[in-house]
Amino acid sequence: MKVTAVFFSPTCNTEKYVTEMVQVTGEMPEVINVTSRDSEERVFGPDELVVFGAPVHGGLIPEIAARRFSKFKGTRTPAVIVASYGNRHYDDALVQMQDILSAQGFLPQGAAAVIGRHTFGEIQTDRPNAADLEEARDFMKRLLASERKEEALALPGNRPYLAKGVKGRFRPQTKKELCVGCGMCVRDCPVGAIAEDCATISEECISCFRCIRHCPMKGKFADSDLYKQVAAMMTEKLAEPRPNEFYL
Secondary structure: OOEEEEEOOOOOHHHHHHHHHHHOOOOOOEEEEOOOOOOOOEEEOOOOEEEEEEEOEOOEOOHHHHHHHOOEEEOOEEEEEEEEEOOOOOOOHHHHHHHHHHHOOEEEEEEEEEEOOOOOOOOOOOOOOHHHHHHHHHHHHHHHHOOOOOOOOOOOOOOOOOOOOOOOOOOOEEOOOOOOOOOHHHHHOOOOOEOOOOOOEOOOOOOOOHHHHHOOOOOEEOOOHHHHHHHHHHHHHOOOOOOOEEEO
């Protein structure tokens, strides 16, 4: 059985879970990272397995992730859904991903709603940790040992979706004294929102903070009054760790 991992993962939480999960299949997985660019169109067969992963932004996966997933078509191909979120809730993200993949010819066999560091504030900063990843591997082993499901997987969520998702609220800023103009943030921005000067950020920004997390010079930051207020509120409100949830 050929195994493929497909993920949109600006700050690598989703990537960590998905890559751990596909390793337990015993096959050499193909890894397709659509975080910063589209993939070529692909069609998968009924004897393959594809693990799709994306983060949750405001209760849904980002629009750009959904668009990039549209490049992949299944032929009654078994699939696994992975939604990572920052300890608040995943709301309608699992059923949204199920709807997207089912419409494209995949048969979701299982789903995981898993915790990673929140984009804002200081929330679950050590997750995913070793225990989280072990849970994800155990889930994948159970899924591989289960019988193939032809019927729709029962998942929590609302149809129509009650969650609204979020647009980018906070624009990262640049410490010009630290920026060396390496262009990593420009190349890696999921939506191409950063200009060639490495500092000008357009309205396309989705506030994923990939540039803040990945800048090798620590030259990106967010400290507007509104951001600091929201981050402090969420850090306090979401201090209690939530468990990962798995569905078969």
